[in-house]
Amino acid sequence: MGKVLMKGNEVIAEAAVHAGCKYLFSYPITPQSELVAYMAKRLPEVGGLFLQAESEVAAINMVYGAASAGVRVMTSSSSPGVSLKQEGISYLVGSELPAVVVNIMRGGPGLGSIQPAQSDYFQATKGGGHGDYQIPVYAPATLQEIVDLMRDAFNLADRYRTPVYILGDGMLGQMMEPVEFKEVVNEELPPKDWATTATRGDGGPKLTNSLFLDPAELEEHNNHLQAKYAKIKEAEVRYESYLLDDADYVIVAYGTVSRIAKNAIKEARNQGIKVGMIRPITLWPFPEQPFIETRDRVKGYLTVEMSAGQMVEDVRLAVEGRKPVFFYGRTGGMVPGQEEILEKIIEMAGGEQ
Amino acid sequence: MELVFEKTKGLRDKTTHYCPGCTHGIIHRLVAEVMEEMGILEDTVGVASVGCSVLSYEYFNCDMTQAAHGRAPAVATGLKRVLPEGRFVFTYQGDGDLASIGTAEIVHAAARGENITVIFVNNAIYGMTGGQMAPTSLLGQKTATSPFGRDAGLQGSPIRISEMLATLDGAAYITRVSSHDVPNIIKAKKAIRKAFETQKKGLGFSLVEILSTCPTNWGLDPLESLHWVRDNMVPVFQLGVYKDVEEGK
Numbered sequence A: 001m002g003k004v005l006m007k008g009n010e011v012i013a014e015a016a017v018h019a020g021c022k023y024l025f026s027y028p029i030t031p032q033s034e035l036v037a038y039m040a041k042r043l044p045e046v047g048g049l050f051l052q053a054e055s056e057v058a059a060i061n062m063v064y065g066a067a068s069a070g071v072r073v074m075t076s077s078s079s080p081g082v083s084l085k086q087e088g089i090s091y092l093v094g095s096e097l098p099a100v101v102v103n104i105m106r107g108g109p110g111l112g113s114i115q116p117a118q119s120d121y122f123q124a125t126k127g128g129g130h131g132d133y134q135i136p137v138y139a140p141a142t143l144q145e146i147v148d149l150m151r152d153a154f155n156l157a158d159r160y161r162t163p164v165y166i167l168g169d170g171m172l173g174q175m176m177e178p179v180e181f182k183e184v185v186n187e188e189l190p191p192k193d194w195a196t197t198a199t200r201g202d203g204g205p206k207l208t209n210s211l212f213l214d215p216a217e218l219e220e221h222n223n224h225l226q227a228k229y230a231k232i233k234e235a236e237v238r239y240e241s242y243l244l245d246d247a248d249y250v251i252v253a254y255g256t257v258s259r260i261a262k263n264a265i266k267e268a269r270n271q272g273i274k275v276g277m278i279r280p281i282t283l284w285p286f287p288e289q290p291f292i293e294t295r296d297r298v299k300g301y302l303t304v305e306m307s308a309g310q311m312v313e314d315v316r317l318a319v320e321g322r323k324p325v326f327f328y329g330r331t332g333g334m335v336p337g338q339e340e341i342l343e344k345i346i347e348m349a350g351g352e353q
Numbered sequence B: 001m002e003l004v005f006e007k008t009k010g011l012r013d014k015t016t017h018y019c020p021g022c023t024h025g026i027i028h029r030l031v032a033e034v035m036e037e038m039g040i041l042e043d044t045v046g047v048a049s050v051g052c053s054v055l056s057y058e059y060f061n062c063d064m065t066q067a068a069h070g071r072a073p074a075v076a077t078g079l080k081r082v083l084p085e086g087r088f089v090f091t092y093q094g095d096g097d098l099a100s101i102g103t104a105e106i107v108h109a110a111a112r113g114e115n116i117t118v119i120f121v122n123n124a125i126y127g128m129t130g131g132q133m134a135p136t137s138l139l140g141q142k143t144a145t146s147p148f149g150r151d152a153g154l155q156g157s158p159i160r161i162s163e164m165l166a167t168l169d170g171a172a173y174i175t176r177v178s179s180h181d182v183p184n185i186i187k188a189k190k191a192i193r194k195a196f197e198t199q200k201k202g203l204g205f206s207l208v209e210i211l212s213t214c215p216t217n218w219g220l221d222p223l224e225s226l227h228w229v230r231d232n233m234v235p236v237f238q239l240g241v242y243k244d245v246e247e248g249k
Ligand SMILES: Cc1ncc(C[n+]2csc(CCOP(=O)(O)OP(=O)(O)O)c2C)c(N)n1
Pocket: B050, B051, B052, B053, B069, B093, B094, B095, B096, B097, B098, B123, B125, B126, B127, B128, B129, B134
């Protein structure tokens, strides 16, 4: 199969199908509506099902039921809808059910706007719902990267029995780019012998559950979850380094913003400022290593986000106060421009070169 | 010696935590017996809800999934829609779970004609959290959160779920039965059997509402509680079949 020109939301959908996901439960919301429309047509072709839920609350709980039955399942939404899913996500975590949750972020708080934003970083990476937990978060920057990450997201979900986020913004959902779906042999995954598919002679009754009335048992369950997060932190971190080798300054950006930042970096280099970039691909676990490697030799970091400053907190934690960490952000659906970022780079480098 | 009675295989060997005089235990047994008699214990996934019956996942002898408060019909939808043919899915929900926090999920599961069976236990109160007003609490009923008695002007009137859901085309079988005496318990079992048969035939959504007791939070003894159901609940929640597509009703 060669390259095809597709819209971001459709790429997420088709990539999920390629990853073996046959079930989507969602409620319509801009800017991810093309995803559900695409799946409503596409899933019946592969013997699957798209069901429009009565709300995001219902959608995530349908996901919980389907995941409990052991199938690959996904739900998609945008910021206000993802807020509604938080209780269900916490239950997925507690019951250790694999699923993929797509958030095509838009401006908030409240009803906000339908324009792109990255203001759900805290919600995605710091828990979101109640309880002590983390969720792996993939943040693709291009449509081709979506294709590659969707399969990884489903595999990671199955391997660790956890929900996984795909975090994009409205721009990524709406843009069009050529993509290629390559046939890949899927990795060997553990059998889902825990799934509640009705016993049918396979031994005693199975249970999907997040209730542990005995505090000692619940603590043990939490310790088990924390051990799982430690493994994920060790094995699943992903990031891209861009022109870091000789960099004096480092931009930190993820998703579509990293693409705008790349252009600003090229321009800054034309003007003689040596800038590179760390682009986290997993937002949780956050890539600390490239900061540990660079913080003693570079002069400063500039985090650029479509938020009032969320990922910058993780950058500061990784830099541990050894170098200044600057921030530039736009909010509400406003997108930082290449010129604005360039200005901030020049400012960080101490004015005109 | 001739064996005249045996405990149903639909329940596990576990002592339940229910209070004396609470009819959750009786209703569990009815559901379990029906599953055993139909030979579907190995084909069924139950969905436990949040309420006193949350631990039903420890009692039913089939695969179980525990759902968030009110969301059991959505969880059941997810299960039923992806499981292979021939699997049964039921939810077991209280009135706070189904008729308050979970109204959207139950209405839309019925409207979609989800081919699941809902066991709806109506005891006119929130049992697990300590006796607060439920959407099915009776007018004048004193609870922890309606200390002066439920007042229609302040708290609205009881919701009649079976009547409401029966108006939906997706509902195939909706009935209200009671657990307050033996004849009614026998009728309740027949209704549960019919609900599971409805699912087996693929006719659509089935729900059995069962009037039940809560001696602890009503402040009555077990016998008084049974009488309270008969004398106070039955007149408001009239027993009967509200929808039966097989009978053209
Ligand atoms: C989201 C959420 N809100 C509130 C609760 C607390 N809660 C637990 S059980 C319950 C009421 C259950 O009442 P009912 O469904 O009537 O069942 P019963 O205990 O009477 O059998 C409530 C409010 C909860 N667990 N989750």
